[in-house]
Amino acid sequence: MIIYPAVDVREGKCVRLTQGEFNKETVYSDNPVEMALRWEKAGAQYLHVVDLDGAxxxxxxxxAVISEMAVKMGIPVQVGGGIRTIEMIETILCKGIERVILGTSAVKDPELVKRALKTFENNVVIGIDAKDGMVAIEGWEKTSEFTAVSFAKKMEELGAKTIIYTDISRDGMLTGPNLKAMEEMVKAVNIDIIASGGVGKLEDIKNLKEVGVSGAIVGRALYTGDVDLKQAIEIAR
Structure with a gap:
């Protein structure tokens, strides 16, 4: 299992939101590139970046700042937030970024997903953000009519190889991931599931590993010191 430290960028700063709410923001650094390099130095194998303004x-x-991270780091970077066209996917991938995450666009434009997966294959990841089991869109401010599991199956049919599954109610709360929802997702599809939302202690990493996810995104807990990245990676291995 891979641990993905999260760097969320808003107005050029490294921040964390609570449950995706823009009025519940904590700024952790004015320099997201420095923060990214810090996680790489601590042993990160992959970096997860969200463009909150884009979302x-x-x-x-x-x-520009996310591309600077990718260029300066020796590990791959995946990025999501506001990626809604083939041209934008191409632009981002040409800047040294390894994978793009399609979230809202995956819900609103299945044709884009189909085309993106066919053209860029493993460089495209689907982000499924769930609120009470339903897929949320547009920076989590609206809910679609899809359940997370039915949407994941639809994405698998279109050729998706990896899904990032976020439980919004747990995001930034440090209360532990929604293990039941993660396990349900792992069993529902035959592709890699990266869990996101709620990791607050090292035991959560152990529990996620047992559920069978291929990766876990860790955000606030790294910034507060509740989770030590080196130890988390050791458990995940």
């Missing part, structure tokens, strides 16, 4: 506005906003 909210529907157009990627912080690509």
């Amino acid at each position: 909210r506005t529907g157009k990627a906003q912080n690509i």
Whole structure:
């Protein structure tokens, strides 16, 4: 299992939101690139980056700083937030970023997903963010009519190889991941599931590993010191 430290970028700063709410923001650094390099130095194998401005506005906003991370780091970077066109996917992948995450666009534009997966294959990941089991979109401010599991099956049929599954109610709360939902997702599809939301202690990493996810995204717990990245990676291995 791979541990993905999360760097969320808003207005050029490294921040964390609580349950995706923009008015519940904590700024952890004015320099997201430095923060990214810190996680790499601690042993990270892969970095997870969210362009929060992009997620909210529907157009990627912080690509320059995210690209700088990718260029300066010796590990791959995946990025999500406001990626809604084939042209934008191409632009991002050309800047040294390894994978793009399609979230809202996957719900609203299945044709884009189909085309993106066919063209870029493993460089495209589907982000499924769930609120009470339903898929949320547009920076988590709206809910679609899809259940998370039925949508995941649909994405698998289109050729998706990896899904990032976030339980919004747990995000930034440090209360532990929704293990039941993660296990249900792992059993429902035959592709890699990366768990996101709620990791607050090392035991959560152990529990997620037992559920069978291929990766876990850790955000706030790294910044508060509740989880030590080196130890988390050791457990995940």
